Amino acid sequence: MNKRVVITGMGVAAPNAVGLANFEAALKNGSSGIRFFPELEKLNFTCQVGGKPQILEELLDNYFTPLQLKGLNSSGIVYGVISGTDAWIDAGLETANGNSPDWDSGIIFGTGILGVDKFREAIHLIDAGKTRRLGSTSVVQTMASGISAYLGGMLGCGNQVTSNSSACITGTEALLMGFDRIRSGRAKRMLVGSCGDHGPYVWGGFDAMRILPGKYNDRPEEASRPMSASATGFVPGSGAGALVLEDLDSAIERGANIYAEVLGGEINSGGQRGDGSMTAANNEAVERCIKVALENSNISGSAIDAINGHLTATNRDSTEIRNWINSLGRKRDNFPYINSLKGMTGHCLSASGSIECVASVLQVKNDFLFPNINCEDLHPEILQLIDEDRIPRQKMNAKINILAKASFGFGDVNAVAIFKKYIA
Amino acid sequence: MSEKEIIDRLKKIVEPYVQRVEGLQNFQENTDFLNDLEINSANLVDVVLDVEDEFDIEIDNDSLEGMLTVGDAKSIIQNKIKAG
Numbered sequence: 276m277n278k279r280v281v282i283t284g285m286g287v288a289a290p291n292a293v294g295l296a297n298f299e300a301a302l303k304n305g306s307s308g309i310r311f312f313p314e315l316e317k318l319n320f321t322c323q324v325g326g327k328p329q330i331l332e333e334l335l336d337n338y339f340t341p342l343q344l345k346g347l348n349s350s351g352i353v354y355g356v357i358s359g360t361d362a363w364i365d366a367g368l369e370t371a372n373g374n375s376p377d378w379d380s381g382i383i384f385g386t387g388i389l390g391v392d393k394f395r396e397a398i399h400l401i402d403a404g405k406t407r408r409l410g411s412t413s414v415v416q417t418m419a420s421g422i423s424a425y426l427g428g429m430l431g432c433g434n435q436v437t438s439n440s441s442a443c444i445t446g447t448e449a450l451l452m453g454f455d456r457i458r459s460g461r462a463k464r465m466l467v468g469s470c471g472d473h474g475p476y477v478w479g480g481f482d483a484m485r486i487l488p489g490k491y492n493d494r495p496e497e498a499s500r501p502m503s504a505s506a507t508g509f510v511p512g513s514g515a516g517a518l519v520l521e522d523l524d525s526a527i528e529r530g531a532n533i534y535a536e537v538l539g540g541e542i543n544s545g546g547q548r549g550d551g552s553m554t555a556a557n558n559e560a561v562e563r564c565i566k567v568a569l570e571n572s573n574i575s576g577s578a579i580d581a582i583n584g585h586l587t588a589t590n591r592d593s594t595e596i597r598n599w600i601n602s603l604g605r606k607r608d609n610f611p612y613i614n615s616l617k618g619m620t621g622h623c624l625s626a627s628g629s630i631e632c633v634a635s636v637l638q639v640k641n642d643f644l645f646p647n648i649n650c651e652d653l654h655p656e657i658l659q660l661i662d663e664d665r666i667p668r669q670k671m672n673a674k675i676n677i678l679a680k681a682s683f684g685f686g687d688v689n690a691v692a693i694f695k696k697y698i699a
Numbered sequence: 700m701s702e703k704e705i706i707d708r709l710k711k712i713v714e715p716y717v718q719r720v721e722g723l724q725n726f727q728e729n730t731d732f733l734n735d736l737e738i739n740s741a742n743l744v745d746v747v748l749d750v751e752d753e754f755d756i757e758i759d760n761d762s763l764e765g766m767l768t769v770g771d772a773k774s775i776i777q778n779k780i781k782a783g
Contacts, residue, residue, distance in 0.1 A: 341715050342715045342716060342742075345715060345745075346745075407744075407760075408748060410744060410745045410748055411741045411742055411744050411745050412745075
């Protein structure tokens with residue numbers, strides 16, 4: 276008998292807000308976290324705007340020991356530890372004391388690339404023949420699993436502790452992997468999430484691919500325009516999101532606050548066949564991913580009240596909506612409500628899935644839909660597919676019983692998670 | 700530089716790495732970095748880098764191996780300062 280899995284804690288470090296309560300307020304206000312970075316201008320970037328969580332130095336003392344802060348130069352670890360620790364505390368969980376870890380709790384916390392700035396430091400020292408000057412933290416701040424290793428030690432988790440990596444689906448994939456582990460009875464609690472470093476060394480490669488907008492450097496808050504006719508590419512972001520998944524029985528036994536239930540989901544790949552490639556999704560795979568996610572969740576397409584899309588602000592946005600229409604069998608005025616967080620945060624890459632899952636779950640829990648910003652001029656191709664009122668541009672109060680969250684990533688990989696309102 | 704000054708500066712350097720704070724109360728030549736102060740052995744390389752910066756010296760890997768106590772570190776620092 277499969278276990279039911281619920282969400283009992285969340286934390287977030289997003290470009291437009293750090294901390295869950297601040298993030299919910301920012302969502303409702305449609306606050307943009309996109310800013311201009313003089314550093315990117317100096318480096319001749321086409322796109323000189325981006326999304327970076329604003330973290331005060333003093334805040335770090337709440338999460339790291341003075342020793343851990345010494346030489347810490349990995350923004351992904353900072354964001355991941357803040358969101359992961361917050362989620363754990365929000366769930367009412369304690370860190371394991373004594374010599375034994377909590378065997379029932381694990382972590383799946385992914386990233387795309389970790390500790391880029393730390394790695395740059397190391398490269399300079401190594402090239403100067405000063406390898407011995409790296410110190411002891413170069414490895415742990417740059418290994419891909421550094422984020423789950425930091426959190427694992429801080430919280431004392433004794434179940435599986437790992438980091439997954441699958442481009443922009445990383446966060447949603449981590450959630451579904453943690454879900455599987457609890458559902459099959461191999462863990463009671465899994466802290467799942469993802470983080471992404473900020474800065475020119477992460478964003479430069481995307482700038483070089485000419486898929487970032489270059490015309491909004493003087494209007495950063497307008498730069499990220501999912502579903503807009505004037506969208507010309509995604510704005511790069513960074514940050515982290517974290518969710519505590521828990522076996523329903525364990526959550527009830529602890530008297531935990533339950534945000535929502537994870538009904539199911541699917542992860543697949545288009546194999547870079549058909550219209551899929553390293554950088555583009557195979558539409559057949561996307562549609563299959565959505566359909567199988569519905570099947571796994573034992574619901575039909577008609578049950579979906581809202582979609583939180585991947586919708587990055589490229590010409591793929593209308594293709595994504597077509598994929599949803601084909602998979603759900605719903606179009607025009609019968610299409611669910613749909614929104615994209617990326618208008619406010621930019622595309623937080625490996626962190627996007629988890630930050631957007633947190634945003635999705637807040638909407639389900641607290642009966643609202645956050646506004647889509649920067650799409651006053653909806654793309655005409657999208658308007659041919661669905662009615663305008665399906666894309667709220669103002670915050671809406673609405674009871675969301677079931678929400679579908681999708682993430683797509685380079686490598687032709689897809690993930691869809693289904694969240695349901697939990698009623699005790 | 701007096702021995703006392705070297706030991707005082709050394710104490711300041713190791714402080715952030717110390718996991719057994721009681722060990723700091725009686726910080727003297729016999730104090731053992733791993734046993735008395737419970738410094739994580741991985742962090743010893745960081746202590747050495749901080750010592751190098753503080754005293755503007757370079758400590759080679761061979762010297763490092765014999766650096767178990769505060770007294771060992773003091774002698775290494777004294778020798779390097781003289782040699783420099």
